[in-house]
Amino acid sequence: MTDVQTTPVVTTLIIGAGFAGLGSAIRLQQEGIDDMVILERDKQVGGTWRDNQYPGAACDIPSNLYSYSFAPNPDWSRSFSGAREILGYIHHLVNQFDLARYIRFGTNVTGLNWDQDRGVWEATTEGGETYYAKTVVMAQGPLSNPGFPNIAGIEDFQGKKIHSAQWDHNYNLEGKRVGVIGTGASAIQIVPSIVGKVDKLTVFQRTPPWVMPRPDFETPDWQKLAFRKLPLSQNALRKALYLAHESMALGVIWNSPLTRLAERLGKWHLRNQVKDRWLRRQLTPNYRLGCKRVLVSSDYYPALQQPNCKLITWPIARIDENGVRTVEGIEHQFDCLIFATGFNVSNAGTPFPITGVDGRQLNDEWKRGASAYKSINVAGYPNLFLTFGPNSGPGHNSALVYMESQINYIVKAVRTITSLDLKGLDVRQSAQESHNRAIQKRLSRTNWNTGCKSWYLTEDGFNATMYPGFATQYALQMKEVVLKDYRLLPHS
Numbered sequence: 001m002t003d004v005q006t007t008p009v010v011t012t013l014i015i016g017a018g019f020a021g022l023g024s025a026i027r028l029q030q031e032g033i034d035d036m037v038i039l040e041r042d043k044q045v046g047g048t049w050r051d052n053q054y055p056g057a058a059c060d061i062p063s064n065l066y067s068y069s070f071a072p073n074p075d076w077s078r079s080f081s082g083a084r085e086i087l088g089y090i091h092h093l094v095n096q097f098d099l100a101r102y103i104r105f106g107t108n109v110t111g112l113n114w115d116q117d118r119g120v121w122e123a124t125t126e127g128g129e130t131y132y133a134k135t136v137v138m139a140q141g142p143l144s145n146p147g148f149p150n151i152a153g154i155e156d157f158q159g160k161k162i163h164s165a166q167w168d169h170n171y172n173l174e175g176k177r178v179g180v181i182g183t184g185a186s187a188i189q190i191v192p193s194i195v196g197k198v199d200k201l202t203v204f205q206r207t208p209p210w211v212m213p214r215p216d217f218e219t220p221d222w223q224k225l226a227f228r229k230l231p232l233s234q235n236a237l238r239k240a241l242y243l244a245h246e247s248m249a250l251g252v253i254w255n256s257p258l259t260r261l262a263e264r265l266g267k268w269h270l271r272n273q274v275k276d277r278w279l280r281r282q283l284t285p286n287y288r289l290g291c292k293r294v295l296v297s298s299d300y301y302p303a304l305q306q307p308n309c310k311l312i313t314w315p316i317a318r319i320d321e322n323g324v325r326t327v328e329g330i331e332h333q334f335d336c337l338i339f340a341t342g343f344n345v346s347n348a349g350t351p352f353p354i355t356g357v358d359g360r361q362l363n364d365e366w367k368r369g370a371s372a373y374k375s376i377n378v379a380g381y382p383n384l385f386l387t388f389g390p391n392s393g394p395g396h397n398s399a400l401v402y403m404e405s406q407i408n409y410i411v412k413a414v415r416t417i418t419s420l421d422l423k424g425l426d427v428r429q430s431a432q433e434s435h436n437r438a439i440q441k442r443l444s445r446t447n448w449n450t451g452c453k454s455w456y457l458t459e460d461g462f463n464a465t466m467y468p469g470f471a472t473q474y475a476l477q478m479k480e481v482v483l484k485d486y487r488l489l490p491h492s
């Protein structure tokens, strides 16, 4: 049993050692706050990029933008780096900023509880420990819990089952009959990477994605040298990439002539790579571009046309001990089933119980769909900061750009709490509600809310995930901590 009186209270407790948790630690440290602890359930840092090491795993935003502006890497080997290289970058951040000393590995947080009298958060863990902190950063990741589809008989399959986020590198795919379930961002990277190894590859598609060409190049040595000698040149490239992605918002987020132009590019890409009309029809999306995540690949369509590869568009009826049975009654037999079926996204509910002021439960409040003030605070949960909170998801730009805005906001808020010696900073319910009314109104005019089924929406079609605007707008709203939107709780 932990002794409440003697256990130290740290200034900040961070849950998760992925990009968000480590980035928060770096920025807090840079602002002179190094009284913190990072709790990580795994034995290693890296989050997404530790877990998603499937064949072909890579970012789909150029590396010079999918990295932190305060920690540029002049040595990215390609325009879109692979998971291993990104994980290497994360390890490098840990060494460069000496972060290992803050991290408690193998510490799975199972609950958070606000102690109103002391103005302290208590974090309980699976191992039975309790940690105390004035402020908490939730950096447990929006996509950190693998999701399996709700298909009957999934447990009956007697062959090998692999989820894309839990790849088994000891399993040899060579000569095997393999089925891939899903055609999202992970599947379109896995399929081209394994089609040359396996005996037969069958891809089960529910909805065809919009796929754009992927301009992936090896970085020439002269460019790496230029970035090292002239850091401003790398900064200029990052800015150019940022603006190019910002302009994509006009086609991806809202229905505009640019949406039509992007759809034309997608259809051209398909026509250019797939000559067979029947296959092309099966691969043509029947929903507006942007409604689901737009994918980038130049080798997915060619892989589907390899002689040992087959696309199945009949819905899956069930999985049995031998493989997959589709609704028209055919049984497809496999040695291995790969589930490229994404993640359990907590857009309705919390990853573990969070108890706020007067015993309120965030899980109950978010049951019908999550909402927060500027994606970062929730009324009744003082000093609790969310990364990738409700309506902070980007559809067109680097997640790390949004993350930096959140992290900088958190640093300012923590600074405010410590410098004003507050017990807590609790966002006003009214500020939260008016923020969300505006967000939902803006969302109703976006491509995401045009009727397709995606992980951005809850079962009832509520969009608790995406930010309906430019990254620049998001950054602007996060620039200042507007104190009039908060209740400043004094020590009694």
Ligand SMILES: Cc1cc2nc3c(=O)[nH]c(=O)nc-3n(C[C@H](O)[C@H](O)[C@H](O)COP(=O)(O)OP(=O)(O)OC[C@H]3O[C@@H](n4cnc5c(N)ncnc54)[C@H](O)[C@@H]3O)c2cc1C
Pocket (backbone or CB within 6 Å): 015, 016, 017, 018, 019, 020, 021, 039, 040, 041, 042, 045, 046, 047, 048, 049, 052, 058, 059, 060, 061, 066, 107, 108, 109, 110, 139, 140, 141, 142, 143, 144, 186, 351, 352, 387, 388, 397, 398, 399, 400
């Ligand atoms: C396969 C994949 C590819 C992606 N590619 C891109 C891309 O190209 N461009 C882009 O902009 N975005 C991309 N994203 C989205 C986003 O950038 C990444 O998910 C990013 O890594 C999120 O960082 P994070 O730190 O928030 O979460 P994570 O990387 O998921 O890290 C969360 C950490 O918290 C730990 N944790 C979770 N729960 C607990 C708990 N209860 N207690 C203690 N620790 C816990 C986890 O073990 C993990 O280490 C991708 C996402 C995925 C899944």
